[in-house]
Amino acid sequence: MTFLRRDRLAGHLDEALLTPLTVVHGAAGAGKTLLAADWASTRDEPVAWLTAQVADKGGGTFWAYLLEALRLAGVTTSADAGLPAEAGRADDRLLTRLAAELSTRNTPVILVVDEYDRVTDPEIADQLEFVLRQAGHGMRLVLVTRTEPLLPLHRYRAAGTITEIRNAELAFTPGEAAALLALHGLRLPADDVGALVERTRGWAAGLRLCALAAQGETDPRTFLKEFEADRTTIADFLLAEVLKRQTAGTQDLLLRVSVLERFCPDLANALTGRTDAERVLTALHGQNAFVEYLGHAWFRLHPLFGEILRAHLRVRSPELEAELHRRAARWLRRSGSLGEALGHAAAAEDWETAARAVIGDLALGEVFTGLHCDDLSRLFSRMGPEPASAATDLVRAACELSRCEVARGSxxxxxxxxxxxxxxxxxxxxxxxxxxxxxxxxFLETLVARLTGAPAQAERAAQLAEQVRRDVPDALLEAHPELIALLLTHLGSARLWAGRVRDARAALTTVVDSSGTGATEQARRECLGHLALIDYLRGWPGRAERTALATVTAADRGGPPPAPGPGLASLVLAAVAVERDELDRAQALLDAAVDARHPPPDPVTQAGRAIVTGRILLARGDPQAALEAADRAVAADVASPWAEAHTASVAAAAHLAEGRPEMAVKLLQDAPGDEPVCLVGAAQAELAAGRFEAAAELLDRMRPQGDLGPAITVRAALVRARLAGENGDHAAQRGLVARALREARRERLRRPFAEAGPWLRTLPLGALAEGRLPCGPTRRGSPARTGEQPAPPVVEELSGRERDVLRRLAQMMSTEEIAADLYVSVNTVKTHLKSAYRKLAVNRRHDAVRRARELGLL
Structure with a gap:
């Protein structure tokens, strides 16, 4: 027989010499007897061993065998002690004399009573406890048992005079399990051993039987991962040693609760129709009958025992399992355990009950919150076309809408x-x-309205929701705050699409200001993303950035706040980065904002993506691509004023960059006229077309509009400054530019100055313009050469890395040498050169160096 000595348990058993009583109690096959026998074989003290199978033959027989065990251990008693006169009882004088003689020993005798759970006669237990107390230091009693022994253990525990090794301690650790498997010639990775220990709960007999079975397999590793417990000798062991030892009623209870992951007495009663499950389950746990106590009146079966019982149930009552799942689902839903109720309803293929549970418990929002969305989607993916009811159709619609399958969901x-x-x-x-x-x-109708850009439909659905929620119990609303939070999020998004900014802000702020929980966190982040977009649209990039970054919870932060993941918040941060001329960062944020697996879910996000993409392309000097991005259609039932205005602004800027001011004017005339971004863009276009009065009139229309931020007002001030210069009022021009620079500095804005044109370079603005304008003015005292055209201005500031490359270019370094010196790839150097050439309006290395020197960049 293969045996693994476990030193940690042997060391614990050594404490038996320090206490009069030691109890080793665990389940069948837990290794109790082997442990005690191995430990006893190492002792120098005399060890008497008695197997309590004789206990059912009467007290006299029990004590006769015990006296013989003492004799075989070398502990003799005097003739005065005598022997029991009857099989059924032992004389008190015999027990008194035995205890007295044991008490005189200098070296205690260790008495091991194996299978003590067979001692069911209280009289024998009382007699044994009497001898133990009276023998004092002369005897150490070790009981090996499956159940709590018939002794007043509470007194020993209170006095600290007992050593106990329980079932949990008898369980094999992963290290011990690996050593046991190795003794059987099986060497497995640590993860596989850990999985086996988890499945067997470290049960000694289970591990050994698995190892023996795997020895005969060609692929033992796969066998130990996938074996079916009911088809192994483990099943024979557990059925014989555990199940069949129980009464018929207890066997029926165990078979019925085997369909449950966990159970309490009331749930067990619901499945069995009985009323005494608490007593039975408590007894089974006390007997170490593979019923584990989880606390708070909840139990579970040992995993292998549960597998075997379920297989046994299917053979014995093949149609009963589905009914048990249905009963469990109904009871668990009433008790508030929705997740478990759904699992049992699905196991019974009772999809109507499952759908009613989700809808009736107001848990439909969980399909979208990310907390349980994957679990719910997987569960209901198994539902066929039947049944068809309001509840099942709502669940199907929710699952489809969560995957952005809007047509099917609608x-x-x-x-x-x-x-x-x-x-x-x-x-x-x-x-x-x-x-x-x-x-x-x-709630779902509001979501569909948001996804399809139908604000009027969203308002109707929200009004209906407000009416019916009065009839919903407060406890349900409090248990599932995510549904109302998501509904308000969808309503706010639909209102924003319609351009009703104040109403949108009211709905969105309600969610953000509500007491946040894990269930509403996703809705709160979405609302913050929309509020950030509102700030950006009104021209407040700093405020928009702070709001967008608030979508990253405190728990997510370590050091500087990271950017949010896919979604509107990242789009807003990308737009802010463009305003600050941080184009690489803007592109990275735009890439992060878009989930490549799914298209943008709603028109607000679609429009935001088109606008930011267009602005990045404009800033990088690709007006044609910007025009294509702005023209990209947004799927929506109605048009959005701000989306039309901003896409028209991008398209108009692209036309202006390519010298088509009339086209820009026409585009902006067709766009919503009261949007500030359109008014500024139209004024720029009219100015480029030479219509100064028309440009001034457009700017004057902006004055009544309040709460406009510097991203708009700075651009308006620069247009006014250029108009003042065209009218010869250079003092007013300098004042307007100076004001624009001061406003821009607070928000770190650069892009408006890059877009304004080369006329800014001629103004003597001094330190105020440092770092804001695309480049400083041409150095005084260095007139252009005779007959040469003046060098074109730099419309976009060179990045730090582009300047590094240019400096090395001026030192006649090759592309490969520059790459090696900067620790970057050759392709990266070529990309920086291409960008620098575009900004300097040159095509060759020599011209780039000369142009950079003229501008004071080298």
Whole structure:
């Protein structure tokens, strides 16, 4: 027989010499007897061993065998002690004399009673405890048992005179399990050993039987990962040693609760129709009958025992399993354990019950929150086309909408709404369930309205939700705050699309200001992203940046706040980076904002992506690509004024960059006229076309509009400054530019000056312009050469890395040498050179160096 000595347990058993009583109790096959026998074989003290199988033959027989065990251990008693006169009982005088003689020993005798759980006669237990107390130091009693022994253990525990090794301590550790498997010629990776220990809970017999079975397999590693417990000798062991030792009623209870991951007495009673499950389960746990106590009146079966019982149930009562799952689902839903209830309803393929549970518990929002969305989606993916009811259609619609399958989800939603409209009232079901169903339907209708850009539909759905939520129990609303939070998020997004900024801000702020929980965190982040977009659209990039960064929770932060993941917040941060002329960062944020696996989910995000993409392309000097980005269609039922205005602004700027001011004017005339970004863009276009009065009139229309931020007002001031210069008022021009620079400095704005044109370089602005303008003015005292055209201005400031490359270019270093010197790739150097050439308006290395020197860059 293969045996692994476990030193940690042997060391614990050594404490038996320090206490009069030691109890080793654990499940069948836990290794109790082997442990005690191995330890006893190493002792110098006399060890008497008694197997308590004789206990059922009476007290006299038990004590006769015990006296013989002492004799075989070399502990003799005097003739005065005598022997039991009857098989059924032992004389008190015999026990008194035995205890007295043991008490005189200098070296204690160790008495091991194996299978002590067979001692069911209280009289034998009382007698043994009497001898133990009276023998004092002369005897050490070690009981090996499956159950709590019939002794007053509480007294020994209170006095600290007991050594106990329980089932949990008997379980093999991963290291011990690996050593045991190695003794059987099996060497497995640590992860595989850990998985096996978890499945067996470190049960000694289970591990050994698995090892023996795997020895005969060609691929033992796969076998130990995938073996079916009911088809192994483990099943024979557990059925014989555990199940069949129980009464018929207890066997039935164990088989029925085997369909559960965990259970409490009330749930067990619901599955069995009995009322005494608490007593039975407590007894089974006390007997170490593979029923584990989890605390708070909850139990579970040992994993292998549960597998075997489920297989046994299917053979014995093949149709009962589905009914047990249905009963469990109903009980768990009533108790508030929705997740477990859904699992059991799905196991019974009772999809109507599962859908009603999700809808009735107001948990439909969890499909979208990220907390349980994957679990719910996987569970309901197994649901077929039947049944078809309002509840099942709502769940199907939610799953499809969560995957942005708007057409299919909308179709399901319409069918569910029609079914609900046909329901007359409470007579058709539980009033609370009906109210929750209608609220869930209104929630999905608000989502569809957001995804399709239908603000009027969103308002109608939100009004309906406000009406029906009064009939929903407060406890449900408090248990699932994510549904209302998401509904307000969708409403706020739809209002923003419609250009109703104040109303949108009200809905979005309600979610942000509400007491945040894990369930509402996703909705809160979405709302912050929308609020950040509102700040950006009103020209407040700094405020927009702070709001967008607030979507990263404190728990996510370590050092500088990271950028948010895919979504609107990253788009806003990209737009802010463009305003600051941080184009590489803007591109990185734009890439992060877009999930390559899914298109932007709603028109707000689609429009935001088109606008930011266009502005980056404009800043990089690619007006044609910017024009294509701005012309990209946004799928929506109605047009959005701000989206039209900003895309028109990008397109107009692209036309201006290519010398088509009339086209820019026409585009902006067709766009919503009151949007500030359009007014400034149109004024720039009119100025480029030479119509100064028209440009001034457009700027004057902006004055009544309040709360405009510097990203707009700085651009307006620069247009006014150019108009002042054209009219010969250079003092006013310098004042306007100086004001624009001061406003821009607070927000770190650079882009408006890069877009304004070369006329800025001629102004003597001094230190105020440092770092704001695309480049300083041409150095005084260095007139252009006779007959040469003046060098074109730099419209975009060179980056730090581009200047590094230019400096090395001026030292006649090759591309490869520059790459090696800067620790970058050759392709990276070529990219920086290409960008520098474009900004300097040159095509060759020599011209780039000469132009940089003329501008004072080298």
């Amino acid at each position: 179709s399901r939603l319409r069918r569910a709404a029609q079914a609900l409209a046909a329901q007359a009232g409470p007579a058709d079901g539980d009033p609370a369930d009906l109210a929750a169903t209608r609220l869930s339907c209104a």
